[in-house]
Amino acid sequence: MQTKQQIQQLLTSAGVTADKRFGQHFLIDLNLMQRLIDAANISRDDIVLEVGCGTGSLTEGLSEYAGKVVAVEIDKTLAKIAKRQLGRKENVEIINADILENKHNINQLVTEAVESVRKKCKGKMLLVANLPYNVACPVMLNLVTGSMTAEDMYVTVQKQVAERMTAGPGSRHYGVLSIFLSAAGDIKMTRVLKPTVFWPRPLVDSAMVSFVRSKEKVRRIKDMELFGKVVNLFMGHRRKMLQSCTKFAQGKLAEIGNWPEIFEKCSIAPHDRPEQLSAEDYITVANLCYERLNA
Numbered sequence: 001m002q003t004k005q006q007i008q009q010l011l012t013s014a015g016v017t018a019d020k021r022f023g024q025h026f027l028i029d030l031n032l033m034q035r036l037i038d039a040a041n042i043s044r045d046d047i048v049l050e051v052g053c054g055t056g057s058l059t060e061g062l063s064e065y066a067g068k069v070v071a072v073e074i075d076k077t078l079a080k081i082a083k084r085q086l087g088r089k090e091n092v093e094i095i096n097a098d099i100l101e102n103k104h105n106i107n108q109l110v111t112e113a114v115e116s117v118r119k120k121c122k123g124k125m126l127l128v129a130n131l132p133y134n135v136a137c138p139v140m141l142n143l144v145t146g147s148m149t150a151e152d153m154y155v156t157v158q159k160q161v162a163e164r165m166t167a168g169p170g171s172r173h174y175g176v177l178s179i180f181l182s183a184a185g186d187i188k189m190t191r192v193l194k195p196t197v198f199w200p201r202p203l204v205d206s207a208m209v210s211f212v213r214s215k216e217k218v219r220r221i222k223d224m225e226l227f228g229k230v231v232n233l234f235m236g237h238r239r240k241m242l243q244s245c246t247k248f249a250q251g252k253l254a255e256i257g258n259w260p261e262i263f264e265k266c267s268i269a270p271h272d273r274p275e276q277l278s279a280e281d282y283i284t285v286a287n288l289c290y291e292r293l294n295a
Helices: 004-014 030-040 057-063 076-085 108-118 136-145 159-166 176-184 215-219 224-235 242-248 251-255 259-265 279-293
Strands: 047-051 068-073 092-096 100-102 125-130 152-158 185-193 206-213
Touching: 004 076, 030 057, 030 125, 030 152, 030 185, 030 206, 047 057, 047 108, 057 068, 057 092, 057 125, 068 076, 068 108, 076 092, 092 108, 100 136, 125 136, 136 152, 136 159, 136 176, 136 206, 152 159, 159 176, 159 185, 159 206, 176 185, 176 215, 176 224, 176 279, 224 242, 224 251, 224 279, 242 259, 251 279, 259 279
Parallel strands: 047 068, 047 125, 068 092, 125 152
Antiparallel strands: 152 206, 185 206
16 A cells, blocks of 8 residues: 555656546545455455555555455556556456446446456455545445445545435435435445545545445335336425425326325325435335336
8 A cells, every 4th residue: 555655756757646637635544544444344255346546555455355356547647557556466457447437327347347257256346445526426326226236335435425325314415325325225424534634635524434235125125226216206306295296207107196195105294305205215105106017
């Protein structure tokens, strides 16, 4: 793992500086970096996905524990530095690409790399990363709901984002992200990080967040795609009454004409606001919608 001085020297030698466009803030506290790795409880059977590997500092630490590390870096110069630093690590693959193909999909190069490794590493697929601020939310949401899912996630993110991830019903931070994470597993903010542990220093606090996927919780969701449509329908109009939100239903949800009956069966008042419903409430509503559409 690399100190602040070592990272600075690597960038200087390459003739570049940290790029704000990509949210580049390097975690330079090696004790915190080790704490992040230890929290993930990585085994030699596991695949670790790292997003925003930078110069390969955390990547090096992860490689000591994982069966395979698939590290993604959008910055061409940083990806070259990381490849040079970790060239002898046979269990590290560095991909120079945007982690997101689009807002709703992980880059196909990344999914193919992970799927290829699954043939050899039969353990869990984990996300362990100092996530760039500008992609943290869509990356984690995709790894909960997409075709490629992470069993566990241990990341550093902007503190405000961490609050959005862990918020409960009624909170001003409560939203689609916190509903999905709560519906699919257990999400916790484990530590607040001051700007001084990063270089360059961000203007805001950050936080370490852990997410552990629950097979039992996920099994309760009959159709993940439909669940997402239900959550987005109501949370897209979070301050309207539930009964008013149904007027905006599109696609399959527009075929449902008995919303009052669904609310009654879920013991939900039609005049409640979407931001008052728990993740469990949304699962129940979505499952009833599924039953109606497949009756």
